[in-house]
Each structure stands twice: as structure tokens, then as C-alpha cells.
Amino acid sequence: MPTPLETPRLLLRPWLETDAHDLFAIMHSPSVRDGGWKPHTDMTESAVVLRRYLTSDDRFAVVLKETGHVIGSIRLTPDNNRGRYRARMLNYVLAEEFRGNGYMTEAVMRVVQYVFADLDMDLISAFHYKGNERSRNVLMRCGFSYEITIPGGCRRYDGAVLDAVCYSVLNPRLLR
Secondary structure, three states: OOOOEEOOOEEEEOOOHHHHHHHHHHHOOHHHHHHOOOOOOOHHHHHHHHHHHHOOOOEEEEEEOOOOEEEEEEEEEEOOOOOOOOEEEEEEEEOHHHOOOOHHHHHHHHHHHHHHHOOOOOEEEEEEEOOOHHHHHHHHHOOOEEEEEEEEEEEOOOOOEEEEEEEEEEOHHHHO
């Protein structure tokens, strides 16, 4: 289970069985395709996905404190392609109606702090598909640096092959 984290407006916590309706509210929008996720067509699909989330220890539900509803998700997985660096890969999704308010930037900044201070990792990586400017902006505001664009670097759930735009941020202790 991920350690619960807080920001002024958000709680990042493990997913709960009671989050199915919020997960569907996030994932039913066709706009989630921009981040590589398959839009959910019904609550049954969200319930199946939620069961996977409940058994993993790498996902945070992003909860808006003001309402208590889950508005997004952040996942941290090992990045084993970084040689000598102990690294995690970050990905995220935010419900369409909450975009443009700084919520994901706030959440990612807190996760970056957690990964470096509490997990003592060396590096965090992330990527987005070419053209996903909102994700690019979140990463840039959170201190990530552009690394490379890999043409045809990702295959989306629907078989589409897309360019992967890659970023990373180093733990500040490595820069001293």
C-alpha cells in the first residue's frame, strides 16, 4: 500500500473499494486516450480495473479534500532502464473537469518529494505521447527535464503506435 501523502488541497492515498464510481467518472472520458488509457464504457469495466488497483502497491488515488472524491490517479513503478540509478517511473491521469487548476502539478510535486526524501531514489522518469501538452507542462513545472523523443516508442491499448516524449528529474542530493 502506498503511504498516504497530503498537499494543501489533496490527499494521495491507496485506492479503496468504495472508489469505483469516482474511477469511472475519471476514466469514462475519451480524453484519457491522450495519456494512453482506454476509456471505460461502463461501471463493470471500472470495477475490474479497481480490483487490480486494490492489489497493487504502486498507485495513489488523488482525492480532492474539499469534496472527498477521487479526481485522479498516480502510479509509481520501478524504472529498470536507468543503469546505476535507483529509479521510479511516474504516470498519472486527472479527470477532465479538474484539469487546468494545478491539481496534478501539486500532486506530482508531492510525489517527487516523497520518492526522493522517503524512498531515497536517485531519479524519477516519466513520458507522455507527442502532443499531450498538459502532461508536458506538469512535468516541466515539477522540475523534470526533457531527455529524448522516441519515434514509435509506445503502443497504446488500441494498437496505435505513438512517439514517446521522455523526461526525468534527479534527486537534488546527486547534484551537490
